[in-house]
Amino acid sequence: MSDTVWIVLFRGVGGKTLLPVKPLRDKLAEAGFRHVATYINSGNAVVVSERSRETVRAAISEICAREFGFEKDIHLVSLAEWERLIAQNPFPEATGAGKYLHAAVLGAEPKAADVTALRVHAVDGESIAVVDRVAYLHTPHGFGLSKLAAKFDKGIKVPNTARNWNTVVRLGDLARAAARAA
Structure with missing residues (x-):
């Protein structure tokens, strides 16, 4: 190998x-x-x-x-x-303020219904997208203030760990x- x-x-x-x-x-x-x-x-x-x-x-x-x-x-x-994770970011406009964009590496593919249920918590410009077992969370008002971010860990229902975009880079x-x- x-x-x-x-x-x-x-x-x-x-x-x-x-x-x-x-x-x-x-x-x-x-x-x-x-x-x-x-x-x-x-x-x-x-x-x-x-x-x-x-x-x-x-x-x-x-x-x-x-x-x-x-x-x-x-x-x-x-x-x-990791290079694919970076290239497939569905929110390229959010990379300038890297603390507002997070990539969560997922241990398994989440159910579409669970991702949809999380979207209900997104407010005013917040977004979530899952691409190839990575969940991207854009929280332009701050991760710590976001209901989407607060509900993410339990709501995605698969093992995961997230890093902000500055750390990703x-x-x-x-x-x-x-x-x-x-």
Whole structure:
């Protein structure tokens, strides 16, 4: 198997759940992952490995449980998938203010009826669209003020983890740098 650059998205980091980035980078490197990078203290990493997605996820899950007591979902997205996530953004006009656009990586395809039910909560310019197991939420008045955003996690009814567009762009930059170094 050839090298794959993986963007690692840890669900639920922040508040009471911490995942210290320097020790995380060190432990991932010790486990044989290459070109390890982390981005801000909210559950984002980039690694390079020739292992399969499930083997990488299992190894990272085991490290996190053993070293940090972290036992929440971990979503892996390859660099190629991340590039598609960026390219397929249905709200390109919203990328200038990246904190108002979020991409949620979904663990499964949601039911159309659940997405439709979420749209009921959108107000005044807010939008949600699902493209290839990514939900894009545009909340121009602020994610924290949005009923759509507040209802999203339970309403989408599939495992997920979301990042604002500024983080999406930065993780893409880190992943491309890892690919060049690999």
